[in-house]
Amino acid sequence: MFEAVRSGAGTDEVQGVEVVCRPALTASPVEVLEADGYLLGTPVNLGYLSGALKHFFDQIYYPCLETTVRRPFGAYLHGNNDATGALRALESITTGLRWRAVRPPVVVTGEPGRADLAACWELGALAAAEAADTLGS
Known part of the structure; x- marks a missing residue:
C-alpha cells in the first residue's frame, strides 16, 4: 500500500x-511545518x-497546530478486521489540527x-495535486 501511495504521489501528471x-x-x-501536504499510513x-x-x-x-491549518492530507489504514477505532482517532486528531482531507481514508482489511x-495510488496522486495547488496559491 505504501508503494502504491508513493507511486501516485510521484506521478508525472x-x-x-x-x-x-x-x-x-x-x-x-x-x-x-516545511511540508505542503501529508500522506499518512498506518x-x-x-x-x-x-x-x-x-x-x-x-x-x-x-508545534504545528496553528501553522498547518487547512493543509491537505490523505490517509490509508490496513488492518486484519475492524478499523473503526483507528478511523475515529485519525479523524479526531486531524480535525483538531484543522487539516483538510483530500478524500476519505483508504481502509483495507485483510490482504x-x-x-x-x-x-x-489515486490517494497519493490526489494529495500531490492538492499540495501542488497549495504551492500555486
Missing part, C-alpha cells in the same frame, strides 16, 4: 511536488492507530487487492 518519505517515529515538527493494531503514528501526532501536534492498491 503532477508537477512541482517533491515527495519526501519519513517513518512516523523519525518525522519531526520542522519537517511537518497498520491498525488492536483496532487503533499504530503506536508509531500516535507518537508522530504526539510530537507534532502543538490488499488490486482495487485497494489502485485506491492508494
